[in-house]
Amino acid sequence: MSTKIAYGIFDDDDVVLHAIPKLQEKKFKVVDVISPFPIHGLDHALGLKRTRISMTAFMYGITGTSLALLMMWYMNIWDWPMDIGGKPSFALYKNLPAFIPVTFESTVLCAAHGMVITFYLRSKLLPGVEPVIIDARATDDRFVMAIEVKTDADKDAAHAAMKALGAMYVK
Amino acid sequence: MALLWWIISVSYTLGTGLGVWGLNKTVGWAWDITNFVWWVGIGHAGTLISAILLLFRQKWRLSINRSAEAMTIFAVICAASFIVSHMGRPWVAYWPLPLPNQFGSLWVNFNSPLVWDVFAISTYFSVSLVFWYTGLIPDFAVVRDRAKSKSAKFWYTILSFGWTGTAKNWQRFEEVSLVLAGLSTPLVLSVHSVVSMDFATSLVPGWHTTIFPPYFVAGAIFSGFAMVQTLLIITRKVLNLENYITIYHIDMMNRIILITGSIVGVAYITEFFIAWYSGVEYEQYAFINRATGPYWWAYWSMMTCNVITPQLFWSAKLRTSLFATFFISIFVNIGMWFERFVIIVTSLHRDYVPSSWTMYSPTWVEVGIFIGSLGLFFVPFLLFTRFFPVIAMSELKTIVKTSSSQAKKKGAHHHEH
Numbered sequence: 353m354s355t356k357i358a359y360g361i362f363d364d365d366d367v368v369l370h371a372i373p374k375l376q377e378k379k380f381k382v383v384d385v386i387s388p389f390p391i392h393g394l395d396h397a398l399g400l401k402r403t404r405i406s407m408t409a410f411m412y413g414i415t416g417t418s419l420a421l422l423m424m425w426y427m428n429i430w431d432w433p434m435d436i437g438g439k440p441s442f443a444l445y446k447n448l449p450a451f452i453p454v455t456f457e458s459t460v461l462c463a464a465h466g467m468v469i470t471f472y473l474r475s476k477l478l479p480g481v482e483p484v485i486i487d488a489r490a491t492d493d494r495f496v497m498a499i500e501v502k503t504d505a506d507k508d509a510a511h512a513a514m515k516a517l518g519a520m521y522v523k
Numbered sequence: 524m525a526l527l528w529w530i531i532s533v534s535y536t537l538g539t540g541l542g543v544w545g546l547n548k549t550v551g552w553a554w555d556i557t558n559f560v561w562w563v564g565i566g567h568a569g570t571l572i573s574a575i576l577l578l579f580r581q582k583w584r585l586s587i588n589r590s591a592e593a594m595t596i597f598a599v600i601c602a603a604s605f606i607v608s609h610m611g612r613p614w615v616a617y618w619p620l621p622l623p624n625q626f627g628s629l630w631v632n633f634n635s636p637l638v639w640d641v642f643a644i645s646t647y648f649s650v651s652l653v654f655w656y657t658g659l660i661p662d663f664a665v666v667r668d669r670a671k672s673k674s675a676k677f678w679y680t681i682l683s684f685g686w687t688g689t690a691k692n693w694q695r696f697e698e699v700s701l702v703l704a705g706l707s708t709p710l711v712l713s714v715h716s717v718v719s720m721d722f723a724t725s726l727v728p729g730w731h732t733t734i735f736p737p738y739f740v741a742g743a744i745f746s747g748f749a750m751v752q753t754l755l756i757i758t759r760k761v762l763n764l765e766n767y768i769t770i771y772h773i774d775m776m777n778r779i780i781l782i783t784g785s786i787v788g789v790a791y792i793t794e795f796f797i798a799w800y801s802g803v804e805y806e807q808y809a810f811i812n813r814a815t816g817p818y819w820w821a822y823w824s825m826m827t828c829n830v831i832t833p834q835l836f837w838s839a840k841l842r843t844s845l846f847a848t849f850f851i852s853i854f855v856n857i858g859m860w861f862e863r864f865v866i867i868v869t870s871l872h873r874d875y876v877p878s879s880w881t882m883y884s885p886t887w888v889e890v891g892i893f894i895g896s897l898g899l900f901f902v903p904f905l906l907f908t909r910f911f912p913v914i915a916m917s918e919l920k921t922i923v924k925t926s927s928s929q930a931k932k933k934g935a936h937h938h939e940h
Contacts, residue, residue, distance in 0.1 A: 388665070389920040390693040403695045409702050427621060427630035436632065453639035453717055460710050461646040464703060468653045471699045472684065475692045477660065481685025488668045491661070491688060493920075 355500050357383070358507045359523040360514030361487050362495040365391045371517035372397040375499065380510055386486065386496040405474075409467035416462025420455045486523065494520075526902055529895020532888045533608055541611040543888045550871045550883040555609035557863040558893050561746070562602035562900075563644070563718055564739075564859060567711055568747025569595030570651060573658075574707035577700070583775055586767045589662075589915045590758060591751050592655040593907045598750075599648045600903075601896045606644070608892060636720040643717040647710060654703045660686045661696070662912035715743045722866065729809035729870035732797065738790035742859060745783035745829070748776050749855035756849050758908055767914050770843050777842040780855065784833030787862075791830065805875065813869045817882060821865050828858025 362368045369391060372382050385394055395402075425444045428434070433441045441447050472478060486496045497519070499510040511522040536543055546553055569591035576584035607613045619641045621631050631638050663683035670676045686692070716736035723735040752773065759768040798810040813822045832854045841847040873880045907913075 385690050386688050387690075387693065388661075388688060389917045390697050391690075394690050395694045398690055400691060400694060403691075403698050405695050405698050406702050409706075423621060424633045428633050432630055434632065436634065439634070441634065447634065450634040453636075453713065453720075454633055454642045456709075456713055457639075457642040457646040460650060460706050461642075464650040464653065464706050467699060467702060468657060471657070471695055475695055477684040477686060477692075479681045479684055483664070483667075483680070483683070483685045483687050485668065485687065491665045491668045491686075 355502060356504075356507055358499045358501050358510035358514070359486050360497045360499070360511070360519035361490075361521055361523065362497060362518060363493065363520055364518070365389075365495055367518040368495045368497060369393060369397060371497070371514065371519075374517060375510075375513055378513060380513060381500040382497060383500045384498040386490045386498070388491050388493060388495075391495075405467060405471055408470045409463045412466025412470075413459045413463030415466070416459040417455055419462070420458035421451065424451050424454060526895060526898030528891045529898055532891030532895055533604075535888055536608055536611070536892070537613060541609075544886055547881055547883065549874060549879050549881045550868060552609075552867050552871065553883050554864075554885050554889040554893055555605050557860065557867055558896060559602050559605040559609070560718055560739075560863045561860050562598045562605070562896065564715065564743035564746045565750045565856075566595040566598035566602065566647075566651075566747065567715060567740070567743035568751050569593070569598075570647075570654075570707050570711040571744055571747065572751070573654065574704040574711065577704040578708060583772055585919045586764075586769075586914055587751065587755060587772055587776075588918075589655075589658065589911075590755065590908070590913050592651065592658070593904060593911070594747075594751060594754060595651050596648070596655060597900050597903045597907075599644065599651065601900050603644060603648065604896060604899060605892070636717065636724050639717045640721055643714045647714045650703070650707060650710060654707060657696075657699060657703070658915060658918070659911065660684055661688060661917040662915065664688065665916055666912060712740055715740045727870050727874070728803070728805040729813070729866065731806075732794060734790060734793055734797070738787065738794075741783045741786040741790065742829075742862060745780060745787055745833075746855060746859035748780050748783070749852040749859070752776055752780070752848055752852035753856065754904065756845055756852075758913065762908065762913060764914065767919075770845075773845065773848055774839075774842050777836045777848060780833050780852075781836040781842075784829060784836075784855070788830035791826070808873075809870055812873055813865060816869065816873070818865065818869045818872070821861050822869070825858050825861040825865050828854045829862060832858070 362371075365387065368385055368387075372385075372394075375382055382398060385391070385398065387394070421444070424447075428441045429444055429447065435441075444451075486498075487494050490496045497514060499514070501507045501510050514522055544553075544555070569588075572584045572591045573588040576588075607616055610616055619631055619638055621633075660683055663679050664686040667676060667679035667683045670679055716739065719735035719739035722730035723732060725731060755768055756773070759765055795810050795814075798806040801807075813819075832851050835847070835851060836842050841851075868883050872883055
């Protein structure tokens, strides 16, 4: 059986936030809220897990650190050590102070770009993606609540419940 | 016009060679690196506003961060253009990159601050760009959903990457903004520190000082905020944004100009003191020569514009005056340009060997590239104000409601009396 979505359009973020627990009490499955700005406490109300995106940034960053050190070790220590101004490049740990800037920049570069690319892909944000627009003013000043339902009867019940809790109109 | 002069000057330089500039054997860096450092410094204010003030939860940054970030990006492009043109042979611009090459196993030297700079500037530019663009996505979606013409709808649909504003996306968006701010903060400090090490790790008197990294970072923020002021005073007037970019914002930025200007002033005095205290006669001469030598006028322009003029901001009346702010910001921009000119040219033109002492003056080509880079900066900035959301709308909405309900409460309270 395919699932359907009942939408309710609200005009106030506080009304939405207070409606969610009341709908959940009545066993409605609130799956999403589309809003023009981030609503604080919304992820908690919807039961969303904490995002792991900052963990990915950390891992990309560690990768950047290692790649930079490996590159500099290979190029300046292993493959072609040079003695410039009586300061030879014979061991990584001796050259480390001079290698810090590039290591740092590479860490930031990989962490930032890796995280942003992951964010775009995970959130399906790419040029050419056609947005699913329920209400054109949901990016301006309206809030769209989405409730997952199984039958048409459930859908009508969800619509009625949202209207009772302050929805401007339902869809 | 300026952009056209830039194109002519740069083409002439690249076609003929660096001989068309006023450089000589003694003064090998002059306007090119002055302009590079000046532009990079200007860029720093954008990152400071969007990253450091976000971490400090300074809400007043919200109405100015978007245009300041745009300024960062265009300023860094201008800075990079000077690096490429001062190479004289930009077709070998890939040489500082660590690539396998036709010269056998010859790699770039990672002990060199010039190589550090390649990494610092490219990281700074690309990270600022994604930070700015990621912040723009929800606002592009607003413009997309409000657009009436078909072509606008088409372009803003592409630019907004299909953003709708679901709960999970907002959650990730906020986390990404926070982490990017956390990464950009040390990044922006590192960039100007690395730029200063291009000088500080050399043995040239007047350059070889440990004070350079913090002093350059303070100077960068100082000049960057001055440029933000210059641009925003015009932008808010032209786009009628007086209700978003208020006198309060101007005042806050002027305070930062006052603080960083004072730091820069202390740094100048410290440099002089340390030169005397070091007992190194070459250092001492370099500084005496700066203040009283043939380039005394550049030194004293710098001192007047950077140390004296910002002190006028102790007066609340001047801090909140648009007219005064505009003029002082122009003075600071001029002063910070002279600072780099003084550091570079006065340190170089009289080196250890008096027989090679010489003077430097720019040719029309160098003037053209500098004036032209202003065109290179303002053209994309004006296009940005024309087509992109200048105010970070989505972020601003998060505080509009709380402040308006506070205002309502205040109003209700008022009625009771």
